[in-house]
Amino acid sequence: MAKFTTFCSALLLAVSYLINVEAIDKVTRSGRYLYTSSGRFYIKGIAYQEQGAVVPGADNSFLEPSTFIDPLADSDGCSRDLPFLQKLGVNTIRVYSVNSSLNHDSCMSTFSGAGIYTIIDLALPLNGSIDRDSPSWSTNLLDQYLETINTFNKYDNVLAFNVGNEAIISNTTDVAPYLKAAARDIKAYLNSISSSALVGYAAIDGDSTFRVPVANFLSCDPSNTNSSSTSIDLYGLNNYEWCGDSSFEAAYAGVEGDYAGYNVAAYFSEFGCITSPPRLWTEVGALFSTEMSDVWSGGIAFSYFPAASAQGQFGMVNISSDGTTVTTGDDFTRLQAQYGNVTSPPNTPSQGSSSATYPSCPGQNSSFSASTTLPPTPNEAACDCIESTFGCAFKPSTSNYSAIVGSLIDTACGLLGQAGSTCDDIAGNGTTGVYGTLSGCDPTIKLSFTMNQWYQLNGMQPESCSFAGNGSVNPLGASGTASALAAETSCVASPSATFTPSLPSGIATASSSSGSSGASDSGSNGAIPSFGENQALLGMLSLALIGVASGIWTLT
Numbered sequence: 306m307a308k309f310t311t312f313c314s315a316l317l318l319a320v321s322y323l324i325n326v327e328a329i330d331k332v333t334r335s336g337r338y339l340y341t342s343s344g345r346f347y348i349k350g351i352a353y354q355e356q357g358a359v360v361p362g363a364d365n366s367f368l369e370p371s372t373f374i375d376p377l378a379d380s381d382g383c384s385r386d387l388p389f390l391q392k393l394g395v396n397t398i399r400v401y402s403v404n405s406s407l408n409h410d411s412c413m414s415t416f417s418g419a420g421i422y423t424i425i426d427l428a429l430p431l432n433g434s435i436d437r438d439s440p441s442w443s444t445n446l447l448d449q450y451l452e453t454i455n456t457f458n459k460y461d462n463v464l465a466f467n468v469g470n471e472a473i474i475s476n477t478t479d480v481a482p483y484l485k486a487a488a489r490d491i492k493a494y495l496n497s498i499s500s501s502a503l504v505g506y507a508a509i510d511g512d513s514t515f516r517v518p519v520a521n522f523l524s525c526d527p528s529n530t531n532s533s534s535t536s537i538d539l540y541g542l543n544n545y546e547w548c549g550d551s552s553f554e555a556a557y558a559g560v561e562g563d564y565a566g567y568n569v570a571a572y573f574s575e576f577g578c579i580t581s582p583p584r585l586w587t588e589v590g591a592l593f594s595t596e597m598s599d600v601w602s603g604g605i606a607f608s609y610f611p612a613a614s615a616q617g618q619f620g621m622v623n624i625s626s627d628g629t630t631v632t633t634g635d636d637f638t639r640l641q642a643q644y645g646n647v648t649s650p651p652n653t654p655s656q657g658s659s660s661a662t663y664p665s666c667p668g669q670n671s672s673f674s675a676s677t678t679l680p681p682t683p684n685e686a687a688c689d690c691i692e693s694t695f696g697c698a699f700k701p702s703t704s705n706y707s708a709i710v711g712s713l714i715d716t717a718c719g720l721l722g723q724a725g726s727t728c729d730d731i732a733g734n735g736t737t738g739v740y741g742t743l744s745g746c747d748p749t750i751k752l753s754f755t756m757n758q759w760y761q762l763n764g765m766q767p768e769s770c771s772f773a774g775n776g777s778v779n780p781l782g783a784s785g786t787a788s789a790l791a792a793e794t795s796c797v798a799s800p801s802a803t804f805t806p807s808l809p810s811g812i813a814t815a816s817s818s819s820g821s822s823g824a825s826d827s828g829s830n831g832a833i834p835s836f837g838e839n840q841a842l843l844g845m846l847s848l849a850l851i852g853v854a855s856g857i858w859t860l861t
Contacts, residue, residue, distance in 0.1 A: 323646050326349045329417045329462050332500055334538050334570050336659035344652040347447075347593060348464075348572045348603035349644055350397030350424070351390070351621075356612045357402075357430060371430050373402035377423070380411035380626065387415055389622065389631055394644040397464060399424040399574065399605045402433075405449075407454040413460040422464040424505065424574075424605070427453050427491070432707050432748075435484060437477040439711075440735060442486045447462040450491060455808055455815050458500055465503035466491065470574075473508065475515045477662045479735035481675035482520050488523065489535040490682050493805040507540035507574035510546065517563050518673040524569045525666035527677040527734045535679065536663050540567070541605075542572025545586035549581035553596050556588065562725040564600045568793075573604030577636075579617045584636050589643035598651040606640055617815070669736075669738045678738025681745060682803045684731075688746035690796035696782030697760035697770035698753040710748045713775060717755035724762050727780055728755055742793060757782070 310437035339346040349663060376382060377400055390398070398416070403409070403425060416423065427450040428434030435442065450468070455465050468487040484506060484557055492504045506523055508516065524536045535787040547556035566569055573592065589598055592604050609779070611620030621637035666677045673794035692698065700711070718728040731751040733744040738780045743754055754774045770776040785791045 307801060324803055329422070330364045331461070332464050332503075333501060334423065334503055335624065335656045336661050337568055337570055337600075338654065338656075338659050339539075339570050340656045341541055343602075344655070344825075345598075345650070346398045346600075346602065347647075347650050348422075348424075348605065349392060349593075349647060350399060350605040351395050351640075352401070352575060352605055353386075353390075353398035353563040353610070354401045355610045356606075359613060362724045365577055369430065373404075373430055375402065375404045375407055375409075376400060377403055377409045377412040380415075383412035383415045385629065387419055389414075389633065389637070390421060390609075391419060393641050394647075395638070396420060397422045397424060397603075397605065398609075399426070401470065402429050403453060403457075404495045405452040409456065409460070412805060413457070413462060414467045416451065417460065417462040419493050422462045423457075423460075424465045424467065425457060426467040426470055426507070428467075435472050435480060437472045437474060437480050440477075440480045441733060442483045442680045442683060443542075443742065443745050443747060444488075444685045444688055446487070446685045447490060447806055448685070450487070450809050451494060451806060452812055453499070454491070454494065454502075455812065458502075458814050463502045464610075465505040466495075467505045467507055467574075467585070468537075468646045469539070470507040471517075471543060473519050475511055475672070475756050478515055478519060478672070480675050481519055482677075482679045482735040482738065485523055485535055485537075486679040486682075488537045488795035489679065489803065490539075490806050492534065492536075494807075497805050497807075501792060503538035503540055503570070505574075506537050507543055507746075508539035510542060510544050511558075512672075513563050514672040516542075518667040518670075520567065520571075521664070522673075524663065525677075526663035527666050531663050533661060536569060538569055540569055540571045542571065543607075544565070544573045544604075545576060545578040545580075547591070548578035549577070550585050550587055553594075557591055557597060561597055561600055568664060570602050571600060572602045574828055576604045576608040577607045579619060583740075584639065586636075586640045587641040587649060589640070593650040595651050598653075603650075610695060632811045646784035655855070674736045676734075676738030677697055679803075680733055680740045681801045682806055683711075683745035684797070684802070684804075685809065688743065688750050691743060691746070691793055692750045693755040693782045694792035694796070695753050695767060696735065696765055696779055698775050698779055698782075699749050699756060699772075699775060700777035701775055706749070709775070710752050713772060714748070714755055715753050717752065717759055717772070720759050721755060721762070725756060725758075726762060728758075729821055731752060740801070742797050772839075778791070818838040 330343065332339055332341055332346050334340075339348075349613060354376050355374045357372035357374060359370050361642065383738055398421060400423060413423070413622055429449065433446070433449055435446065435782065455468060468491055469484050472484060488504050488506065495502055495504065508519060510516065520540055525538065527535060542560070542641055572667070576592070586606070592601060608619045609854045611618065611623065621640065623632045623634070625632070667673060669675065699713070716746045721728060730741040731746070731754055733740040743751055756770060756772055760770045769779050
């Protein structure tokens with residue numbers, strides 16, 4: 306009897322523990338507002354990523370890094386920083402680049418257990434994003450984005466995935482159709498795996514003549530059927546208008562008016578002007594007040610870690626050289642005080658009274674050139690099929706080929722132009738809405754296409770496939786231009802097709818548990834069991850208790 310009593314006591318203690326562990330509340334969007342089970346949800350966040358290597362130059366006026374450090378794969382760093390994030394009172398962190406091949410269980414569990422959500426940008430530096438100078442929505446980017454989503458889908462504290470950050474500036478509004486196509490395909494994939502994560506974009510601030518049409522374009526419905534299929538869910542604006550001890554009227558009244566009728570959730574994806582130091586963070590009071598809550602759902606202060614920019618130096622903490630100690634600065638202290646004052650932001654309207662609408666898209670004009678015809682869903686099978694028909698293909702002589710693909714395409718297209726041919730099949734145009742058959746293929750396949758075109762024009766002479774040792778003849782490829790065109794047509798049944806994408810071949814679907822930590826090492830990192838795991842354990846413990854009490858099982 307003593308054993309029975311002890312065993313039952315242990316079981317009841319475990320059951321009590323599990324009952325008192327709560328999963329992080331799900332954030333959903335209804336109309337243009339965010340909600341949890343408690344009511345309106347406001348993003349009270351901070352940018353959380355150490356800056357990678359920045360190479361200044363004429364072609365990098367934004368001082369964008371060329372490398373990155375994945376903060377969500379640094380379990381020690383996350384544990385080190387959590388007490389400071391809690392001091393700030395943040396409920397969300399924004400991370401700009403992550404490595405899908407690394408393990409993020411510990412950090413995601415740590416933050417979930419503390420009630421901190423993540424907004425994760427899907428882009429990577431250099432070749433891993435939609436390029437504002439040469440935009441493309443292609444198989445390599447789609448695969449990269451899907452692999453990142455697959456890695457993070459098992460965590461319950463992913464609030465949103467961003468398909469881009471400041472890709473559109475005043476003279477590159479033709480990039481918008483590519484971002485909208487990315488949002489369409491990522492949204493379709495998330496729906497197919499029953500993910501509640503939102504699809505977002507973070508926009509650069511600028512003149513309203515291009516900024517507002519871009520925002521409206523990303524949330525509109527080109528089909529005019531009130532469909533959400535191509536719309537983002539979450540619009541972010543990187544806004545630095547409030548400098549020093551400004552005011553709502555001076556800094557925000559204009560932007561509030563610009564988005565007064567906006568149809569999806571919006572927030573400041575970055576804020577914290579540094580041009581009039583010190584940063585007082587008094588904009589926090591306005592951002593979470595009734596003056597702005599009708600449009601905006603909070604914001605992300607920039608930045609926890611030091612970060613250099615064209616405007617100056619950001620950052621609220623410094624990390625010791627051995628990575629173990631955090632030293633906070635005055636920026637941290639002042640933001641802590643301002644965030645601490647945000648205790649009861651407006652809780653209206655109620656979720657039931659907010660509904661979603663998707664208006665028609667803005668038209669083209671002198672400051673906005675985006676076509677409502679979007680690029681098709683990148684089709685890897687079709688691209689691979691076409692590549693197999695090339696008589697000359699790209700076979701790099703070095704594994705570090707990413708740096709030379711662009712220049713080789715330029716060289717090959719230049720040669721084709723001189724010969725009276727074009728590279729239209731690999732090109733796309735976000736203004737006219739015309740996209741070549743291979744415009745959604747990986748850059749290496751596009752390069753193979755140009756090489757093959759040159760090879761065909763030169764009578765398939767082996768030397769015309771050299772390209773300084775980067776080309777190789779495929780004896781099984783199509784012979785002659787007519788045969789090449791026929792092969793291309795047979796591989797691509799519908800060049801403008803859209804469909805729900807799937808993970809690239811060879812990538813296993815990650816656990817889709819709604820838990821706050823991955824099952825792989827949840828036992829080794831001291832993580833709180835996920836809500837799904839709790840339910841399963843509760844069931845097993847209850848059965849065990851009933852079994853012992855009824856005499857079905859015995860204790861030895």
